[in-house]
Amino acid sequence: MISTLHRELGLTDGELEQIVDRLGREPTHTELAMFSVMWSEHCSYKSSRNHLKNLPTEGDRILVGPGEGAGIIEVVPGVAVAWKIESHNHPSFVEPFNGAATGIGGIVRDILSMGARPIALLDSLRFGSPDDPKTRLLIDGVVHGISSYGNSIGVPTVGGEMVFEDCYAENPLVNVACLGVIEHKQMNGRGEGDGNAAILFGSSTGRDGIGGASVLASAEFDEDSLDKRPSVQVGDPFTEKLLIEASLELIRSDLVVGFQDLGAGGISCPTCEMTSKAGTGIDVELESIHLREPGMEPFEVMISESQERMLAVVEPSRVDEVIAVCSKWGLEARVIGRITDSGNVRVLSDGEVIVDVPAAALAEEGPVYDRPYERPSWIDEVQASAPGVEAPGDLKTAFLELLGSPRIASKRWAWSQYDHMIFLGTIEGPGSDAAVIRLPGRDEAVAITTDGNGRYCYLDPYEGARLAVAEAARNVACTGARPVAVTNCLNFGNPEKPGVMWQFAEAVRGIGDACAVLGTPVTGGNVSFYNETNGRAIYPTPVIGTLGILDDASAAVPMSFTSDGDDVILLGTTGVDLGGSEFATVINDSVGGSPPTLDIDAERALIETLVELAPLVTSAHDPSDGGLAVSIAESAVAGGVGVRIDEDADLEPHVALFSETPSRAVVTCTPASTEAVVQVARKHGTPARRIGSTGGDKLIFATFEVALCDARERYETGLTKRLSATMA
């Protein structure tokens, strides 16, 4: 029977052979289930590892890079933050509310496992068209799930993205990034110390999220296989909040040797990973695990993905204290096993050994694939197709249409449902280029953002990925913060298709090249493959989460115009970059041509300029989706201050207004500072030119003008109008 089961579990014949070789025997069912989750794409990175290893991962401020629960970045000596992004795409499509909620729960526990208090969340969301009723329900469910879970655990949701594109209709992307601050000491997930106790605390274990492995149940128990159905993971934010507080108290009291959260792979994951890292082993007593339902099979217990659980390794003399802390917080905590020096994960059930596998075999010796990749031929056709650069009939109409397009319009409808203020640290919140979060009780702040442009990556994955890295860094620099680290969430189709694998390889190469020049090493992240429905893949969508550091939170630069009479200065040069732009898509209904070409050195110079300019400018915002005109409008609407702009005479008006040339930013300053601003830009080799001034109650461009209140109306209601047909 086992010879066919492995395939249904997602293991190949070759992988089974590798397991049998390693063990010197056939695996038991429970062992097979554990291998199937630990060697899954999600846990083992078997298709991506060969490419990811080329990413730059080291830097002066990087204390912990990829491979741990989260990256750790030094802010100032003695103060460090944890930063990581994760995807929860498929669960959110199946059950939007709980999928999004448990996505938050998972990343929050990753941050917690490093000893950090989670202090901010960003949600990077991608859906199909908001005109589709099915999509509307999906959006409502996801937003409600984030609101319900994030608000309840008391971690502010301070930003993110919400992008609409048909390719995500049957495969939405829900990526969640979390920032934490190390409170007492940095933890690691090492299961050190022969004889130490392994304590499982938090929720009980049920049949949640058993997924593909349920074939083990149905293969054996055909009659009642209905009862063995895997259930959707259901989040319990209350227990998560208690888990956060209990875990931090355990660390403060120096009661644990190491700990790790339970996510994908359930108990199997921390038992093998913690011991493999430490060179130890573990004996788990199956009957000690607190179960939610009767009659669970051993394999179900070992791979259940029940939420809100952590595994702590504790010296025997501290076990009672650990249990007391958990119990104070109302959490179940039980010793489920002991660390050994065997090097093996052993699971005992009623005294019988049902699993006996080298920890490293599960955690580290999974297969690595060098998947074939090939540039798909359709790329040439798409790049040769019309990019949709023709001038619109009426510039003002086009401008207002862009401002109200769902991708550009305000996402206030979503983020006003998220607590974005708790912890008294949100200096710049949702709607900004980057969120600026002051660290609790300190002057320093970090700026965080997520960015990605699947449309650009579809046209050219290498350029598209570089552009995402550049935009994220620029968004952070606009606040005055210096970008120092990147986490990434790589959302792609089926890696077994050479065309998809090529997109992946190109995107990773692009990220690596851009990060190396911008000095933002990759501290970890997540790969999500198989984002396909009915054989149709999403646009390749690498999402870049960039973190920057600001020594003084009160010096953060806002994106909004703040007062009348400021000079408006454009940094960088506008070129003809309309391929894949919002203008081409919304106004000319065309996705073709090539995305903008990034001059990474110009980008680096711009970032240096922005960081140095922070004390001199009153606002900064970069033109991205919709170009300069939209960027100006966003700053004007946010500040309630009008503006007069003279456009670049060398360009056609619609190019000057809507081109998405990267490496630009719009800053404002008092006229007295203009000369100094230009001098700083010149020093870094960044072109700088005064293009207008703020004031009044209109947006005045060379070719048309719009009342500020009309622009605001378009911007603020663009999304809700599209969503409101059936939603309350």
Added chain:
Amino acid sequence: MTSLATPRVGVVLFPGSNCEQDCVRSFRALGAETEMIWHGEKSLPDVDLVVLPGGFAHGDYLRTGALARFSPIMTAVEEHAAGGGLVLGICNGFQILCEAGLLPGALRKNVGLKFICAWAELRVENADTAFTRRAQPGQVLKVPINHFEGNWYVDDETRERMVANGQIVLRYTANPNGSLEDAAGITNDGGNVLGMMPHPERACEALLGSEDGAVILGSVLDTLGLSSATSGVR
């Protein structure tokens, strides 16, 4: 002034509370001493003001505040209030006070059926209370709201009495949640218990967008300073 005792503020921590640290920080910045009180305690330490902070006490399961009112500390809070001691319930704390019967009425889901986190404007309707003495009558305060159940309801008879008594202390200038009387903050008959949905502790610093919350928190500290000055009781 230095001879006056520093007002002492006790912040109750329920499992699931999440605004307790923000309350502590804002009260401390205004010069108070603070102490965290675990919900499982049966008696209060020596504090002048008890704060029930925002959050999701006991997960807000069943109904907001429904389980928290049975936490052991609540008996002591009730005694403190019955003796005239000051109690401030913010957001979830307001919901708990209503469930516990320390304040009239109940808080229902917002009429829009959405959680709302946004800045709100509150008009001070009664500046002659222990919680608003720093305000001018009619002064408008900018303070954020952050709730799903802030739609206050009470029967007509009680409502009329409360309006007449000046117990509707804070009104929204633009009602965000359907609350009766546009009420954002109300007191009990004795005026020593205030419940409010908006979060004054989030609005005590210009960098965060408003310092108006300090009008409320500072008023309580002024009240405590006055009572200690006149009675000598700490």
Added chain:
Amino acid sequence: MRFTAEVKVMLKDGISDPQGQTIERALPALGYTGVGEVRVGKRIELKLDAEDADDARAKVEDLCDRLLANTVIESFEVEIS
């Protein structure tokens, strides 16, 4: 004896029920006409030891008064079996 109780908690008549109203408003879009007066409530099930059905009912009603329902805005019905 062991009894099973079903408790139905509803908003009192006259208390606005935005959840019910929202569902009601959505119905015509789905093609349902002539449906109205939608009210949303909670159903709670529990088991308890009691001397007899009356004792069980008394205990559950007390529980409803104190915890399960907020009688300022909610009413409840108890069924014992």
